[in-house]
Amino acid sequence: xxxxxxxxxxxxxxxxxxxxxxxxxxxxxxxxxxxxxxxxxxxxxxxxxxxxxxxxxxxxxxxxxxxxxxxxxxxxxxxxxxxxxxxxxxxxxxxxxxxxxxxxxxxxxxxxxxxxxxxxxxxxxxxxxxxxxxxxxxxxxxxxxxxxxxxxxxxxxxxxxxxxxxxxxxxxxxxxxxxxxxxxxxxxxxxxxxxxxxxxxxxxxxxxxxxxxxxxxxxxxxxxxxxxxxxxxxxxxxxxxxxxxxxxxxxxxxxxxxxxxxxxxxxxxxxxxxxxxxxxxxxxxxxxxxxxxxxxxxxxxxxxxxxxxxxxxxxxxxx
Numbered sequence: 001x002x003x004x005x006x007x008x009x010x011x012x013x014x015x016x017x018x019x020x021x022x023x024x025x026x027x028x029x030x031x032x033x034x035x036x037x038x039x040x041x042x043x044x045x046x047x048x049x050x051x052x053x054x055x056x057x058x059x060x061x062x063x064x065x066x067x068x069x070x071x072x073x074x075x076x077x078x079x080x081x082x083x084x085x086x087x088x089x090x091x092x093x094x095x096x097x098x099x100x101x102x103x104x105x106x107x108x109x110x111x112x113x114x115x116x117x118x119x120x121x122x123x124x125x126x127x128x129x130x131x132x133x134x135x136x137x138x139x140x141x142x143x144x145x146x147x148x149x150x151x152x153x154x155x156x157x158x159x160x161x162x163x164x165x166x167x168x169x170x171x172x173x174x175x176x177x178x179x180x181x182x183x184x185x186x187x188x189x190x191x192x193x194x195x196x197x198x199x200x201x202x203x204x205x206x207x208x209x210x211x212x213x214x215x216x217x218x219x220x221x222x223x224x225x226x227x228x229x230x231x232x233x234x235x236x237x238x239x240x241x242x243x244x245x246x247x248x249x250x251x252x253x254x255x256x257x258x259x260x261x262x263x264x265x266x267x268x269x270x271x272x273x274x275x276x277x278x279x280x281x282x283x284x285x286x287x288x289x290x291x292x293x294x295x296x297x298x299x300x301x302x303x304x305x306x307x308x309x310x311x312x313x314x315x316x317x318x319x
Contacts, residue, residue: 008038029100037065159212
């Protein structure tokens with residue numbers, strides 16, 4: 001069931017980007033976003049001498065992937081962790097440096113498809129949205145308790161929602177009448193709050209609000225801000241990183257980290273650039289690579305994907 005339902009995004013391109021670093025016996029690759037295990041399974045199959053470390057904060061996804069990856073159990077270590085915990089996980093495993101890192105960001109197919117998780121605005125469900133249902137605030141708690149100004153900030157910053165003030169005014173009015181608990185009511189309130197022109201553009205009018213709530217509930221951007229630099233630091237020289245993003249906020253953050261690593265930090269005007277100022281990374285993609293039209297036709301969830309990759313070409317100065 002999981003294999004039918006889950007189609008890994010830009011799979012072959014991700015494997016090709018990582019391949020030069022993963023051929024040697026004992027190479028370690030980290031899948032920071034295991035999900036249903038599609039990318040991890042392909043990595044284990046393509047690189048028979050590599051070892052996999054896979055992280056996910058979602059215990060249900062971990063259990064399903066454990067079953068899927070059972071044939072490779074001797075080469076796969078699955079860990080319940082958020083991806084910014086990567087340094088601690090590698091330290092615990094005695095593997096401070098790795099040859100490959102993959103991120104497939106955003107919400108997983110399973111989380112979208114399981115109605116009771118509350119991620120999808122197209123079906124009624126409890127407003128939860130926690131990727132790890134064992135801790136943290138749910139989306140309903142955020143909606144019902146955050147001050148109006150904070151809700152406006154979240155919708156603007158994380159959802160890029162131009163109608164944030166209008167939506168929040170309606171949410172605050174409605175939560176006083178009855179606290180929010182289910183997604184269908186939130187969708188209805190958003191629809192009623194928007195002017196006609198806004199309803200005609202950009203697909204479902206609730207999409208941006210749901211994205212903003214999901215990012216807030218899971219601390220996604222704060223986690224990513226810590227995780228990408230940590231992943232770059234964990235790469236051995238010659239190691240490679242590939243990152244799939246699904247909205248502009250994620251992609252911008254990834255682009256900034258990789259571009260900084262690929263830039264010289266030397267003061268301007270030096271005739272010879274000393275080693276400590278030389279770039280640590282070499283970019284492997286020109287800008288962000290996009291999925292092909294064929295892939296999008298087969299898997300609509302691939303449509304917003306943006307792929308960036310880089311190779312570690314120098315150690316840190318203090319290594």
